Amino acid sequence: MAQDTIFGKIASGEIPVEILAETDRVIAFPDIAPQAAMHILVIPKTAEYENVAELAAGDPELLAEMITVAKRLADERSNGEFRIIFNNGASAGQTVFHVHAHVLAGDLGEGSLVGA
Numbered sequence: 001m002a003q004d005t006i007f008g009k010i011a012s013g014e015i016p017v018e019i020l021a022e023t024d025r026v027i028a029f030p031d032i033a034p035q036a037a038m039h040i041l042v043i044p045k046t047a048e049y050e051n052v053a054e055l056a057a058g059d060p061e062l063l064a065e066m067i068t069v070a071k072r073l074a075d076e077r078s079n080g081e082f083r084i085i086f087n088n089g090a091s092a093g094q095t096v097f098h099v100h101a102h103v104l105a106g107d108l109g110e111g112s113l114v115g116a
């Protein structure tokens with residue numbers, strides 16, 4: 001169970017961010033250190049899942065909702081095409097243990113990889 005992470009505080013409204021998209025169960029906001037022309041984080045409001053593997057096993061519909069929000073953001077802010085990255089585990093580059101999708105679009109740069 002992910003608890004007391006910075007994204008949990010963002011999801012609960014304790015830490016304010018610019019909300020770029022929101023559904024009943026998902027919010028999206030800009031990454032503080034963007035690695036592409038468009039770099040948005042999509043997270044579930046629940047802090048129940050630390051990483052995407054846990055989420056896929058526990059609530060695949062919520063994972064699908066995150067992808068749908070990513071597509072909507074890419075449609076609204078770019079050409080509808082996007083790269084999505086989930087770092088799953090510390091050795092894979094995950095630093096915040098509240099599952100989040102990095103959604104990148106626009107100018108990705110040469111070999112842009114979050115956490116690489």
Ligand code: AMP
Nearest residue numbers: 006030031032033087093094095096115
């Ligand atoms: P990861 O390394 O996959 O866990 O990604 C964590 C991401 O969160 C990084 O890309 C950070 O730049 C981003 N980040 C950390 N704190 C904030 C914050 N307060 N608001 C927005 N993005 C953040």
